[in-house]
Amino acid sequence: MRRRTTIAWALTCSLLLVAEAAPIAADFFKPTILFLCTVYVALIQISGAIAFLVIIWAGIKYIGAYDDPGERKYAKEMIKHVFIGLLIIILAGAVIDMILSRRLDTSSCTVLKT
Secondary structure, three states, X not given: OHHHHHHHHHXXXXXXXXXXXXXXXXXXXXXXXXXXXXXXXXXXXXXXXXXXXXXXXXXXXXXXXXXXXXHXXXXXXXXXXXXXXXXXXXXXXXXXXXXXXXXXXXXOHHHHOO
8 A cells, every 4th residue: 555655646746846847848848748647647547447346346245245244334434445545536636737737838638639
């Protein structure tokens, strides 16, 4: 868990640093920003798919644990943690989009590809 958090923070910080330096040398950093935006969009899509699968798995565990309150509580916690994780991912995306829109005069990562 700690390693995944470290990787996520490193990716976010690298996007922020590139976005901060972009007005200085926008043409120089544009390929890097495009690459990082592509990676970010791919990670969002992958995390959404994984969250969907975990919610389904937790629902199956919840239904299967009709007589075990401990398992039901565990399944509820899984679903709660998935939604909290998705909220964090969405908020991180909003912050990155806000910074990129301010620095590069675009509205999101996907606009940079055109």
